[in-house]
Amino acid sequence: MISSKVVREDILRMIHTAGSGHPGGSLSLVEILIYLYWKEMKIDPENPDWEDRDRLVLSKGHGAPALYSVLARRGYFSVDKLDSLRKLGSGLEGHPHMQSLPGLDCSTGSLGQGLGIAAGLALGLAMKKSPARVFCILGDGELQEGSIWESAMSIPALKQKNIIVVVDRNHVQLDDAVNKIMPVEPLAYKWRAFGWAVAECDGHDPADIERAFSTKANKPLVIIAETVKGKGISFMEDQAQWHGRVPDKEQLKKALGELK
Numbered sequence: 001m002i003s004s005k006v007v008r009e010d011i012l013r014m015i016h017t018a019g020s021g022h023p024g025g026s027l028s029l030v031e032i033l034i035y036l037y038w039k040e041m042k043i044d045p046e047n048p049d050w051e052d053r054d055r056l057v058l059s060k061g062h063g064a065p066a067l068y069s070v071l072a073r074r075g076y077f078s079v080d081k082l083d084s085l086r087k088l089g090s091g092l093e094g095h096p097h098m099q100s101l102p103g104l105d106c107s108t109g110s111l112g113q114g115l116g117i118a119a120g121l122a123l124g125l126a127m128k129k130s131p132a133r134v135f136c137i138l139g140d141g142e143l144q145e146g147s148i149w150e151s152a153m154s155i156p157a158l159k160q161k162n163i164i165v166v167v168d169r170n171h172v173q174l175d176d177a178v179n180k181i182m183p184v185e186p187l188a189y190k191w192r193a194f195g196w197a198v199a200e201c202d203g204h205d206p207a208d209i210e211r212a213f214s215t216k217a218n219k220p221l222v223i224i225a226e227t228v229k230g231k232g233i234s235f236m237e238d239q240a241q242w243h244g245r246v247p248d249k250e251q252l253k254k255a256l257g258e259l260k
């Protein structure tokens with residue numbers, strides 16, 4: 001299992017080298033993605049197109065640097081390739097493009113679409129009698145998109161059980177706190193009212209993440225993972241200005257130093 005420190009270093013270096021990208025919402029995803037790719041998902045990095053693999057839909061596609069680091073570290077492609085984030089033809093697009101990189105199960109970036117795609121994928125897999133499950137990661141600001149709630153309503157209505165949603169509840173969206181722009185609370189209550197089983201966890205504590213994923217329910221499961229935007233870097237934590245800002249040379253040095 002890779003350490004979260006390595007993935008955070010990758011994210012910071014990649015975005016610095018690319019001169020573009022989203023550090024805040026990538027750093028909040030680290031422990032969730034590590035848990036999924038090392039402990040929860042049935043996958044085979046040697047055979048990324050295996051039909052019965054579990055799928056991941058990173059609906060908040062701007063968190064791509066975290067996903068690319070985890071995929072590379074898990075063996076889907078060479079770690080050296082991480083230097084080519086956002087370079088034309090590299091396959092490491094600013095937002096995931098599934099035709100360009102092994103290990104990607106879905107192209108995303110336009111917020112609000114991932115849960116609907118995940119629902120369709122899960123339905124298709126169930127019709128084929130595949131044991132595969134679909135994991136879908138949503139941002140909390142993304143929950144302001146109405147299309148999320150259409151899917152949240154249809155998934156329990158269709159009795160879909162091969163789908164697990166994780167909300168990266170970092171409380172900050174593009175330019176301010178979610179609570180100030182359009183509050184999404186009471187979040188657990190809303191999902192329950194739509195027919196979901198809800199588990200809550202500390203999204204940076206691997207044991208607590210594992211506990212949440214082990215929730216047994218006869219309904220689709222949503223995990224609300226409490227996280228910190230910019231987690232691990234003092235001057236980025238909880239700061240909306242680090243949603244889509246690039247660390248310069250000095251800031252990168254300081255950030256990497258903090259991780260040590």
Ligand SMILES: Cc1ncc(C[n+]2csc(CCOP(=O)(O)OP(=O)(O)O)c2C)c(N)n1
Binds near residue numbers: 026
């Ligand atoms: C449909 C759509 N509208 C706007 C954007 C631009 N955008 C990118 S990230 C973002 C904020 C998302 O906030 P949140 O879901 O909380 O993500 P996180 O804080 O985890 O990065 C916005 C508005 C987009 N990608 N798609």
